[in-house]
Amino acid sequence: MSTSARMLSLLSLLQTHRYWPGEELATRLEVSGRTLRRDIERLRDLGYVVDATRGVAGGYQLRAGGQLPPLVLEDDEAVAIAVGLRTAAAGSVGGLEETSVQALTKVVALMPTRLRRRMDALASQTDAPGPWSAGPSVDARVLTTLAQACRDDELLELDYAARGAEVTHRRVEPHRLVSLGRRWYLVAHDRDRHDWRSFRVDRVSAPVLTGQRFRPRDLPGGDAVAFVEQGFRRMPQRYAVRVRLEAPAATVRWAVGHWGEVVEDGDGACRLEMNVDSLQWPVMVLAQVGAPFVVESPAELRDELARVGEVLQASAAS
């Protein structure tokens, strides 16, 4: 085995177990003890912190250092990471969506097919994590493909189902992925329409990396997020939920998570603001808090609450 291959193996071994007796490492790597010590020294020179314990039952140990060493992952671990990042990218964390997609792209692009299959299988299982993931969920494969195309300035072909229209085939120069309000958007230059467009990622299907690269253009205005938000103006309104609750802000904040704004409003009361597509989520939150409240808007929420309240009462009485 060559030296570099041996270093990678050593790194991998040191990551799976905490302590390794020097002799065992030497045996596994098929080198003498002296060479192993030199390998350890090399690792240290590379900036990784390898602790050593002397005496009986001594051994080597890779520790947290100044930089993260290249991670050598088992199959299962890689799948777990991909699945975890997938939910993080779907917005379950907040503020971490873009980085999650970036990391996810890196992992997925390098995953052998067998692992990718396992990831997809698990993804379908967790695709219905519950009602709070309102709206159509995004396919991780689509998302990572788009991210990769953006990163590498690669021409992209995709099918897009614009709202209320039939599916069209597009050839675009991807520019940037934007995560906004629990949704993903792709800002890209449409090669056929010769203009900039933003695409809702959950409406994109069958994206294909053409392998053809292009020279990136400048987005007018430069700010991709602003560009997407601009498009919103013309979109039909979603529900702007405004409610005043007779409950401590902390309680409500705990119930709503980070998908709504909660501000104190006087003694033991608070105001809740959410912008949603569906009324199910606010209904759930209000039911969960279980305290009296006043709906300021929208009117539809009042109707829905009355309906659900009746069903609950009636069913409970039966």
Added chain:
Amino acid sequence: MSTSARMLSLLSLLQTHRYWPGEELATRLEVSGRTLRRDIERLRDLGYVVDATRGVAGGYQLRAGGQLPPLVLEDDEAVAIAVGLRTAAAGSVGGLEETSVQALTKVVALMPTRLRRRMDALASQTDAPGPWSAGPSVDARVLTTLAQACRDDELLELDYAARGAEVTHRRVEPHRLVSLGRRWYLVAHDRDRHDWRSFRVDRVSAPVLTGQRFRPRDLPGGDAVAFVEQGFRRMPQRYAVRVRLEAPAATVRWAVGHWGEVVEDGDGACRLEMNVDSLQWPVMVLAQVGAPFVVESPAELRDELARVGEVLQASAAS
């Protein structure tokens, strides 16, 4: 730069961008083109798939191959991975908890302090992901510390707050972490009480790796999961929710996620079974589905539903 260091750099470069012109790689690594080609060849010998495009605008590209290459991560990416795994380990995925903790342990153990701090900061932000994470959440640091101790057969000291009792200090030989019903348990041999115990991880605080290793004992019965379940028998009952809904099983399943059993029960109806600590979650699910239902058990759920239903109706009318 040594050859092995250069190989790691090359691997890292190939992971950040898709295409790299050979000459640019050579410049960055400060070697001649010939040597770069040899480095690429070495990578291929190690089993990684490096694609090359010839001609104008050609370049190298690391692709998915038979095995996952060691991942070289940016700071942000590592944090995203840790946060994602953290939520996966908390049970948001199902069936992946143990692997997630394993991967998380690996990453966290190697993370420089600065990254760990950022992870903790983000974790606190996402600590209240909403009502569905019923019960006290588990500290990722505690969890990974315990996991590491199990993996490395390392003697552990910890503080434990048994139910209704004061905090006691323990010295244990950790055996295995078990994820059961959205909770984590540590099965360990208590050195002072000379017997096997299972500890609820959310009640463990200040775990310390002593660095002292021990010879693993055999758990009587051998099955750690069974051991934890045994302990449950003596626990006070939680709520066993049994409800029959006039709604398709698929709808209900979607609302409840994987925290309950849903089975078809005749035409367009289904039965829901959940075992919970708090009634908030089933109330939410039922409010979310919004279809008529019959509560079979427990009686407390009926009361709670009546109360919430009234609040909703009254508040909606105001």
Added chain:
DNA sequence: ACGCAAGAGGCCAGATCCTGACCTCAATGC
């Protein structure tokens, strides 16, 4: 059709480094 750019790879001479062996120290736990 042609030529250019960029990767593939054989060959060579010189320099570098790597290895294993041997030895002496330095900690650690019994």
Added chain:
DNA sequence: GCATTGAGGTCAGGATCTGGCCTCTTGCGT
């Protein structure tokens, strides 16, 4: 104190690596 295990200096021989030079091959643009 003694056995065990890591640290590391030195040395000689050999393996490996490097850069330069060459020839092929393959895409792409003119």
